[in-house]
Amino acid sequence: MKALLVCEYRDGKLLESSYELFAFADKLNAEKVALVIGNEASVPTFGGKVYLADVSKYGEYNPDAHKKLVLEVVNKENPDLVILVHTSYGWDLAPRVAAALKAAQVSEVVGVVDGGFEVSCLNGKMRRIVSPKTDKKVITIQSGAFTPQSPLSGTPEVVKLDLTLESGNVEFVGYEVAEKTGVDLTKAEIIVSAGRGVGKKDNMPLVEALAKALGGEVGATRPVVDAGWLEQSRQVGITGQTVSPKLYIACGISGAVQHIAGMKKSDFVVAINKDKDAPIGEVADVLVVADVIQFLPALTEKLQK
Amino acid sequence: MKILVCIKQIPDMESKFKINAEGDWFNETDVSFWMNEYDEYAVEQSIQLKEQLGNEPDVTVLSIGPDRVVESIKKALAMGCDRGVHVKDDEAYRKDPFQIASIIYEFAKDKNFDIIFTGMQSQDRGSAQVGVLLAEMLGYSCVTTVVNFAYDNGVINAKRELEGGIKSVVKTKTPAVITCQLGLNTPRYPTLPNIMKAKKKELITLNVSDLLKQEAVEKTEKFYYPEKKGVGMVIEGDLAAMVDQLISVLKEKTTVVK
Numbered sequence: 001m002k003a004l005l006v007c008e009y010r011d012g013k014l015l016e017s018s019y020e021l022f023a024f025a026d027k028l029n030a031e032k033v034a035l036v037i038g039n040e041a042s043v044p045t046f047g048g049k050v051y052l053a054d055v056s057k058y059g060e061y062n063p064d065a066h067k068k069l070v071l072e073v074v075n076k077e078n079p080d081l082v083i084l085v086h087t088s089y090g091w092d093l094a095p096r097v098a099a100a101l102k103a104a105q106v107s108e109v110v111g112v113v114d115g116g117f118e119v120s121c122l123n124g125k126m127r128r129i130v131s132p133k134t135d136k137k138v139i140t141i142q143s144g145a146f147t148p149q150s151p152l153s154g155t156p157e158v159v160k161l162d163l164t165l166e167s168g169n170v171e172f173v174g175y176e177v178a179e180k181t182g183v184d185l186t187k188a189e190i191i192v193s194a195g196r197g198v199g200k201k202d203n204m205p206l207v208e209a210l211a212k213a214l215g216g217e218v219g220a221t222r223p224v225v226d227a228g229w230l231e232q233s234r235q236v237g238i239t240g241q242t243v244s245p246k247l248y249i250a251c252g253i254s255g256a257v258q259h260i261a262g263m264k265k266s267d268f269v270v271a272i273n274k275d276k277d278a279p280i281g282e283v284a285d286v287l288v289v290a291d292v293i294q295f296l297p298a299l300t301e302k303l304q305k
Numbered sequence: 306m307k308i309l310v311c312i313k314q315i316p317d318m319e320s321k322f323k324i325n326a327e328g329d330w331f332n333e334t335d336v337s338f339w340m341n342e343y344d345e346y347a348v349e350q351s352i353q354l355k356e357q358l359g360n361e362p363d364v365t366v367l368s369i370g371p372d373r374v375v376e377s378i379k380k381a382l383a384m385g386c387d388r389g390v391h392v393k394d395d396e397a398y399r400k401d402p403f404q405i406a407s408i409i410y411e412f413a414k415d416k417n418f419d420i421i422f423t424g425m426q427s428q429d430r431g432s433a434q435v436g437v438l439l440a441e442m443l444g445y446s447c448v449t450t451v452v453n454f455a456y457d458n459g460v461i462n463a464k465r466e467l468e469g470g471i472k473s474v475v476k477t478k479t480p481a482v483i484t485c486q487l488g489l490n491t492p493r494y495p496t497l498p499n500i501m502k503a504k505k506k507e508l509i510t511l512n513v514s515d516l517l518k519q520e521a522v523e524k525t526e527k528f529y530y531p532e533k534k535g536v537g538m539v540i541e542g543d544l545a546a547m548v549d550q551l552i553s554v555l556k557e558k559t560t561v562v563k
Contacts, residue, residue, distance in 0.1 A: 091433040170475050170476075267559070
């Protein structure tokens, strides 16, 4: 089996998550070929063939060009699998490649089992084993699910790709970085975070009061920030901050993978949730099965005594 | 201008899911369904665009599934879409993303939609494939994971959400497929008069067998509960007792609560 690993390059460098592609291919015992649309300095230290396309020519985000570059390597190498990380880059590019190859795509794979790929569904409550039926298959892997066991080593055999392509139909204008205002949650020792289970903005003082009683900071999940209950700078998760406090209290947080990725390195996690099966339980040291609206004031009051 | 919005109906994620007899999805008994949250943003954006252009655009909302999905189509009509299309399919849960995209393609291919809005993924399966596949099949441009959308005279300026608080600013032209990320806008609640008005709007029912030209490219081999790993202590019962128990655990196991 041969796998083409499509690395991700952003803002002048190869993203660390690209190494997870190698870890995943190793799990499959697949022969590996990589594609980097970047520069010479960004070629991974991998003792195999790496196709390199000059990012200054094609752009960091140019889905039509990137699709054609992937297809060019597919043409040359005839891989069985094309693998990307399930990020804003991978989930955007993978289906374009799958459509062109008329290949089945399995998204956000978390494991490999006999006869198929394991994926999570229904907000992490259930799993599926999906078997793609086409000869070529496109796979995106969940970010963080396949950690490299050891750093890559070796001297890559670099093959330069140079295609003349028409300009694509999506034009990249630039990046926009959020202003660093507000709090730096990465330095907090205690974070009390609110999820949608808090119910409404009027209930946020219950979370704030507990944070205050403990001397901690308030955090939140993405839906809470989107709803305008709390400012964006306090968002924990993939699209917010990645935190590792000594104590993390998740209030009414179901535990979407995007949130868990941002807080799973906390030393001690307490989850307060009325749904005993909520996926947050997977990363919690203590799960309190209760309605946050009743539990938070009772806990705060007791702590203040 | 012609706009298409593609929506999916998804189950309440807080349900206790029971595995069906075939072992490939869950049993729908006692499960509530509603519109995929990402798709609510798609519906809202289509209506905002219609309003921006003086109500000229014609907005069609489409959903594939059993009869229950008509409820979600009706909600979209009450939010402001003009016409509903129900592609009736009692086994939609068995279709893979390639098939779903192909069904929508068969419906849309000769209708010259200028913009197609849909959610960037569904909350139940989350493959994030259908919108992009549909765009590729139609030969439309596609911008995914959109958190900011502006339209002017055939040109779309959008912001895509990347990881770690970064956005990328992109520009494209119609015809285009836009996949919507959470937070793109504030989906409106249908008002009672609009719910009444929606009852009179056109609702077309199509049979999936007339639109399905693509055989399955993948199969669910197994559907199961994840192995519970690392679940720590569970505290439940009387409120005051739970509070006391949690505080004593925190004092014992952490250094930050004294």
